[in-house]
Amino acid sequence: MSRLIVVSNRVSAPRGSHSGAQGGLAVALSAALQEYRGIWFGWSGEVTDQFTGQISFEREHGVTTATIDLEPQDVEEYYDGYANRTLWPLFHYRVDLAEFERGFADGYQRVNERFAQTLMPLIEPDDVVWIQDYHLLPLGQELRRRGARERMGFFLHIPWPPRRLLSTLPVAEELVRTLFAYDVIGFQTDEWLQSFLDYVREEMGGHIEGDHVVLGERRIRVMACPIGIDxxxxxxxxxxxxxxxxxxxxxxxxxxxxxxxxxxxxxxxxxxxxxxxxxxxxxxxxxxxxxxxxxxxxxxxxxxxxxxxxxxxxxxxxxxxxxxxxxxxxxxxxxxxxxxxxxxxxxxxxxxxxxxxxxxxxxxxxxxxxxxxxxxxxxxxxxxxxxxxxxxxxxxxxxxxxxxxxxxxxxxxxxxxxxxxxxxxxxxxxxxxxxxxxxEDVVWWRQTFVSALMGEDQALLVDSEPSGD
Known part of the structure; x- marks a missing residue:
């Protein structure tokens, strides 16, 4: 059986099935990791004076977590900056609050590269990688650039904005293109899925084939898969x-x-x-x-x-x-x-x-x-x-x-x-x-997405990264 590698901005270590503080997403991902003998990788929430790439491993309740610390500048530019002052307001239709700073975008790219650099040695042949949310949109491409050939999926937990709103984001097309490094992309609702398809079709010349979207030589599965609770x-x-x-x-x-x-x-x-x-x-x-x-x-x-x-x-x-x-x-x-x-x-x-x-x-x-x-x-x-x-x-x-x-x-x-x-x-x-x-509870959500990710035919990979970059 393939291992499942889950990647998210922050890692929420499991605290036991009876913990009232355990969030719904943490419960769902922990269950998946227990089933597939996986690893949960992400930021520890802690800062360090200098990034070393050192990984801290913990194992509790059958789940292995692997975390790294980030530098203060990383947190300022990647998390407080691009993720939460640029992408979050824009994706929630608040372009009036979005801040487009080149330094934020640079920090966002740098941290995604650091995630990829640190995660890559942990990935074994036949592993399946499942990346979560807007903090890590380009992570799949960075892993491909480092030689990852394993199946990778991405799930967006927030809305996907309409085409005209997304077009206000500098280098929006380049960011969207990075998503074609994945094999499966999931959205919470059909509305967000259709907004994504509209952008790819109208701004990038992609075309839709059933539940797949094709851009150049890349063909990926897209799906609406609303998350539930336990x-x-x-x-x-x-x-x-x-x-x-x-x-x-x-x-x-x-x-x-x-x-x-x-x-x-x-x-x-x-x-x-x-x-x-x-x-x-x-x-x-x-x-x-x-x-x-x-x-x-x-x-x-x-x-x-x-x-x-x-x-x-x-x-x-x-x-x-x-x-x-x-x-x-x-x-x-x-x-x-x-x-x-x-x-x-x-x-x-x-x-x-x-x-x-x-x-x-x-x-x-x-x-x-x-x-x-x-x-x-x-x-x-x-x-x-x-x-x-x-x-x-x-x-x-x-x-x-x-x-x-x-x-x-x-x-x-x-x-x-x-x-x-x-x-x-x-x-x-x-x-x-x-x-x-x-x-349509959290187990249904997890099984629906992971089944699609593990069961689909391998998407065409001409190079180690999407064409056009």
């Missing part, structure tokens, strides 16, 4: 002692009021400002319902070194203060705004206690919070999921109350609709949502 595990987690305690604490603190829950990393793509404005609109339009609800927004900070993230944090501090100042009473605060993270078992209990799950990103590759909210619900008395039309999950979770997150009116109306929804309708909608969450 639905069974998360539903069990919602009944764990820690989750039950969190559930009781939230119900006690609600004192009979209905809770609306939002859980998002602090990021402009998550639509938190628009969410607060929509909730404010609800409070203004429905004075009789004000003290019957409250919004709990959990938003742990991220990427504090990036200016746009400092700006959104200041904006949300101001917005939550304004809403609470205008509407709070002696015994009620409309918004509980918390800037810290919680373990998955605690969150499962919080989800279960919430009458409404408010998931309103402006653009999101998938959004697993929506699926976790569904999985955590009580089948006999489930809450209602309000979901942005622009989250990748919306193409699967069609029984949610779908909204335009840019519209405060739609968010306000959706909250009232959810509060008034009869139990029978809530159960019917939840059952439809849960069917999808269970059917």
């Amino acid at each position: 639905a069974e595990n998360f539903a069990q987690l919602a009944r764990s002692p820690q989750a039950r305690m969190a559930y009781r604490n939230m119900r006690d603190s609600a004192v009979g009021r209905d809770m609306i829950i939002g859980v998002d990393r602090l990021d402009y793509s998550k639509g938190l400002e628009e969410r607060f404005l929509g909730y404010e609109r609800f409070l203004k339009e429905h004075p009789a319902a004000r003290k019957e609800v409250f919004l709990l927004q959990i938003a742990p900070p991220s990427r504090a070194a990036v200016e746009s993230y400092r700006i959104i944090r200041a904006s949300l501090d101001s917005l939550s203060g304004r809403v609470n100042g205008a509407y709070a009473d002696l015994d009620w605060v409309p918004i509980r705004y918390v800037n810290q993270g919680y373990s998955r078992d605690v969150l499962a209990g919080v989800y279960r206690a919430a009458k409404i799950g408010l998931v309103t990103p402006l653009r999101d590759g998938m959004n697993l919070v929506a699926k976790e909210y569904v999985a955590a619900q009580d089948p006999e008395d489930p809450g209602v999921l309000i979901l942005s039309r622009f989250a990748g999950a919306a193409s699967q979770l069609t029984a949610a109350v779908l909204v335009n997150p840019h519209s405060a009116e739609e968010i306000s109306d959706a909250i009232m609709t959810a509060l008034r929804m009869r139990r029978e309708e809530r159960i019917e909608r939840w059952r439809s949502l849960m069917d999808n969450v269970e059917r």
